[in-house]
Amino acid sequence: MTRRKFTEKALISQKEPKNAKEAIEDEDWFLVMQEELNQFEWNDVWELVPCPPSQTIIGTKWKLYAFYLPILHTELDCFQLTSCFMESHVWDIVRSGVYRTARGFFRGCFVEQYLSDSIILFKTKCCFKLAELGSLYIPSIGLYAQRRDRVVDIQQTPTHKTNIYGCIHLLKANNMELTVEERDRKFSTINLQFVTDIIYHMAVTTYNTSLPASERYKNGKVQVALVWNSRNENSTSFAKLNAMANYMWIKGGPTRKVHLIHSIWANFQTSTNNVIFGNRWRHLLGERDFWEHVGGIDVSMVPASFGQANTRAFDSLLHKLQKYVPYGASIVDLYAGAGVIGLSLAATRKCRSVKCVEVNKEAKHSFEKTASRLPTDMESRISWHQADTSKEPLSWLIGSDVVVVDPPRKGLDPSLLNALQSVSFMKIKDNLPESSKTKIKIEKRPWILREKETSVQSDSQMAQNESQSLPQTLIYISCGWDSFKDDCMSLLSSKAWHLDRAHGFNFFLEHRGLSLSLSLSLSLSHTHTHTHTEPRAHIYLHFCFPNFPTISF
Numbered sequence: 244m245t246r247r248k249f250t251e252k253a254l255i256s257q258k259e260p261k262n263a264k265e266a267i268e269d270e271d272w273f274l275v276m277q278e279e280l281n282q283f284e285w286n287d288v289w290e291l292v293p294c295p296p297s298q299t300i301i302g303t304k305w306k307l308y309a310f311y312l313p314i315l316h317t318e319l320d321c322f323q324l325t326s327c328f329m330e331s332h333v334w335d336i337v338r339s340g341v342y343r344t345a346r347g348f349f350r351g352c353f354v355e356q357y358l359s360d361s362i363i364l365f366k367t368k369c370c371f372k373l374a375e376l377g378s379l380y381i382p383s384i385g386l387y388a389q390r391r392d393r394v395v396d397i398q399q400t401p402t403h404k405t406n407i408y409g410c411i412h413l414l415k416a417n418n419m420e421l422t423v424e425e426r427d428r429k430f431s432t433i434n435l436q437f438v439t440d441i442i443y444h445m446a447v448t449t450y451n452t453s454l455p456a457s458e459r460y461k462n463g464k465v466q467v468a469l470v471w472n473s474r475n476e477n478s479t480s481f482a483k484l485n486a487m488a489n490y491m492w493i494k495g496g497p498t499r500k501v502h503l504i505h506s507i508w509a510n511f512q513t514s515t516n517n518v519i520f521g522n523r524w525r526h527l528l529g530e531r532d533f534w535e536h537v538g539g540i541d542v543s544m545v546p547a548s549f550g551q552a553n554t555r556a557f558d559s560l561l562h563k564l565q566k567y568v569p570y571g572a573s574i575v576d577l578y579a580g581a582g583v584i585g586l587s588l589a590a591t592r593k594c595r596s597v598k599c600v601e602v603n604k605e606a607k608h609s610f611e612k613t614a615s616r617l618p619t620d621m622e623s624r625i626s627w628h629q630a631d632t633s634k635e636p637l638s639w640l641i642g643s644d645v646v647v648v649d650p651p652r653k654g655l656d657p658s659l660l661n662a663l664q665s666v667s668f669m670k671i672k673d674n675l676p677e678s679s680k681t682k683i684k685i686e687k688r689p690w691i692l693r694e695k696e697t698s699v700q701s702d703s704q705m706a707q708n709e710s711q712s713l714p715q716t717l718i719y720i721s722c723g724w725d726s727f728k729d730d731c732m733s734l735l736s737s738k739a740w741h742l743d744r745a746h747g748f749n750f751f752l753e754h755r756g757l758s759l760s761l762s763l764s765l766s767l768s769h770t771h772t773h774t775h776t777e778p779r780a781h782i783y784l785h786f787c788f789p790n791f792p793t794i795s796f
């Protein structure tokens with residue numbers, strides 16, 4: 244494998260050399276250089292080493308010039324990159340290609356205020372889905388390589404220096420001792436290639452406040468979920484799964500001097516599609532509740548419900564978002580997961596009411612646990628509803644001053660998008676659509692009643708007493724740039740909403756296609772109610788570019 248030296252003050256271009264300052268300032272030059280880099284064969288491993296400016300290092304065609312940070316992408320990839328970021332660099336999002344794309348887009352929407360947070364990336368990514376490939380005796384456990392035909396072993400990299408390392412070591416030893424075979428593993432089709440893999444979910448908690456903040460990530464205990472190729476606990480291979488969990492617990496559990504593992508869960512998944520988790524979960528060992536502290540509140544997380552991958556970036560996003568929510572507002576948090584966003588707002592903005600709407604019933608337990616630790620003087624009425632936001636979305640919007648949406652990468656469901664477009668043109672009480680009026684009437688439809696049975700609410704009169712206000716503020720948190728752009732354009736083109744702020748956050752930079760993620764916050768307000776003194780509505784989004792070809796600074 245060719246190893247090429249690359250400098251921390253380097254940039255490649257066929258164009259005229261420029262010094263670092265000039266190059267950063269000259270956007271055209273920068274973009275040309277980015278295009279050139281896209282033509283590269285990415286089979287080489289790049290190393291970050293000090294290198295004198297203007298030194299030709301890659302044949303005659305490519306030159307290396309003084310600059311800030313390198314752009315690089317390799318097949319073994321971001322691990323070289325991340326090690327660099329991990330150890331020393333604050334990744335400057337402002338110089339990234341994603342940032343430029345976003346800024347161009349928002350300028351087109353007349354948003355001048357586009358801000359972003361820089362963060363030391365891998366020191367903060369807390370949650371990983373890891374795959375295992377290879378033989379029993381030489382397994383690799385880590386993230387998929389770009390083509391997803393192999394796994395880059397996380398232990399070969401200096402990037403994820405957490406107790407996850409130790410857990411992976413245990414898994415490998417364990418597989419050998421217990422001869423966990425291919426047939427026990429979960430089978431997946433990934434990118435049309437049929438590969439055998441076993442999937443682990445690992446999350447590190449930074450909750451332990453007895454540790455100095457700098458050590459919490461490194462020494463946080465790990466929540467491990469083993470995804471098993473069987474339908475349930477009655478399968479013949481369940482004994483092997485149990486043995487595997489016990490082995491890990493004995494070697495890395497609370498009785499050891501080095502206590503690595505917080506808890507172990509099993510997930511049963513026999514499906515051959517790309518969905519990682521099956522519907523059936525079982526808690527095997529350790530504490531059930533796994534706590535984090537984000538957005539000013541303690542948050543409980545189970546692996547079965549969605550958890551943001553980067554605790555620190557999420558915390559930063561939540562603190563920013565709180566500023567856009569008026570005190571005493573009533574909130575609906577759609578695509579809420581365990582309701583972390585809604586509950587954080589309830590606690591910090593003294594919200595009148597907070598409704599969290601989520602389709603995955605497994606998130607209910609975490610919601611209840613988190614709610615049980617909210618400050619006792621909180622007067623908000625909080626509730627969690629297992630429901631599909633695409634069904635009767637207006638019924639969730641009416642009665643809320645602020646709508647928070649945090650959809651999956653595919654973006655908003657069309658029916659919700661429609662409802663958001665139409666809601667600002669409605670006159671409350673006079674023009675309530677039939678579907679939302681029925682919510683105020685006594686509900687008789689069995690399927691809605693069934694959904695309500697799975698709801699948790701702190702005030703049973705909530706639905707009836709809720710004021711019938713219309714949303715003035717929309718906060719959009721996105722992790723899918725393309726879908727966000729489409730949704731945003733639809734909202735703006737309806738002239739219902741005005742957009743005036745955006746904010747970016749680094750959430751992760753991970754190996755899968757070198758996806759690059761950041762969040763933005765935007766502010767939207769109803770065109771006809773916009774006062775120009777204060778933004779009335781906000782969208783935040785967190786987006787990511789899978790297969791983003793280069794990273795630039």
Ligand SMILES: C[S@@+](CC[C@H](N)C(=O)[O-])C[C@H]1O[C@@H](n2cnc3c(N)ncnc32)[C@H](O)[C@@H]1O
Nearest residue numbers: 549578579580601602603631632633649650651
């Ligand atoms: C990106 S996650 C956001 C979770 C949450 N806001 C958080 O920060 O933890 C998207 C969530 O939307 C949920 N979801 C997907 N489609 C949905 C739908 N049609 N109705 C309600 N929830 C949905 C998923 O189960 C997932 O929990």
